[in-house]
Amino acid sequence: MPRHGRGWLMGEGSNYGGHHSPLTISILEPALLILLKEQPRHGYTLLGEIETLGMSTIHPSVVYRTLREMERLGWVQSDWDIDQTQGPPRRIYRLTGQGEEVLQIWRCELEKNQKMISDLLKRING
Amino acid sequence: MPRHGRGWLMGEGSNYGGHHSPLTISILEPALLILLKEQPRHGYTLLGEIETLGMSTIHPSVVYRTLREMERLGWVQSDWDIDQTQGPPRRIYRLTGQGEEVLQIWRCELEKNQKMISDLLKRING
DNA sequence: AAATCTATTGACACAAATAGAATAGTATGC
């Protein structure tokens, strides 16, 4: 019954290493875009934010990788932090104009999928 | 702006070949389980059903592969149709007891993700 | 100066997705 590939969360474990359904990682991109629209942040902060959103199982390197990928696509831009308070230099990411456009498309996707999921849940019960 | 990898639907195209967000395919498994709980069906019928559910961009081979994978895991079982009405022999899939259990886990996942998505949408607007 | 915390990157193995071709039976029109 436990599953590897598409695996869903089996043991509630909160730290990355616990498995998650493919759904969780599917909304990582829009989640990051939304957080960056609210305000520019650096990766490490975003890590904490997505935990708050209930996506605690996602591994940090996945988040960093996604951020760099989105920068490559021009959805976000980053600069090295100047007044660094602690630790090594860190990238501050911010949403670009193109990123805002992409976010609108993502909003439609999320709405569409919200409907799909609620339709499915209705069908389980009724 | 168009995207390949995680790509989302760019041009509303209804036939497979049109792109979809990773979200769409993430709910293929539970969707199939739900449909098979309602009644046993064969792959080709399921293809049509998931189209009705709004997941029209998923390629047939993905559906067939997923069905066989779920059979390997013991979630569904198939038999060759006896009174075949048209075309070549076809597999009738049906949900197993284990499949019902898995579906319950999936229901929780869907509910959890429904909440995540509605939280995200709230954050976009407000 | 060693350990610990903050912060990011790189690399590798493996799982999954896409598209398209291959296979194959059935029904219809000519």
Added chain:
DNA sequence: GCATACTATTCTATTTGTGTCAATAGATTT
């Protein structure tokens, strides 16, 4: 009775995504 179109499923090659772990590295605490 043969070509064409439709139903139905499987296989394979290529690409992309995911998970995990190690590496790097500055800052702070002991």
